[in-house]
Amino acid sequence: MSEQTVPEQSSGPFPCDECQAGVMRLRFITYFAWIGEELILVPNFPAWICDVCGRRDYDEKSLSWLSMLLSPDAGKAPRPRRSDPARSRRPASRPSPQS
Numbered sequence: 001m002s003e004q005t006v007p008e009q010s011s012g013p014f015p016c017d018e019c020q021a022g023v024m025r026l027r028f029i030t031y032f033a034w035i036g037e038e039l040i041l042v043p044n045f046p047a048w049i050c051d052v053c054g055r056r057d058y059d060e061k062s063l064s065w066l067s068m069l070l071s072p073d074a075g076k077a078p079r080p081r082r083s084d085p086a087r088s089r090r091p092a093s094r095p096s097p098q099s
């Protein structure tokens with residue numbers, strides 16, 4: 001653990017934690033997130049990317065904004081798949097007792 005106080009990283013660029021050689025620069029990328037079974041794409045998402053090793057750090061504020069946006073309370077909430085053996089996959093092999 002190295003003592004490291006980052007007062008404000010809003011003005012960047014700042015040195016990379018990982019390789020100590022590169023510089024983290026603010027880029028706008030497309031952020032991918034899986035919500036349940038749905039792939040969410042967030043274009044122009046701010047990320048700090050090292051120009052040497054490629055390490056990626058997301059902006060904290062943007063991340064919390066995103067998680068808020070994607071939280072179940074925010075609207076549609078695709079449920080995490082529950083065990084649902086009755087449906088799909090292969091048809092039941094046992095004949096249904098139907099007169």
Ligand SMILES: [Zn+2]
Pocket residue numbers: 016017018019020021022023050051052053054055
């Ligand atoms: Zn680096």
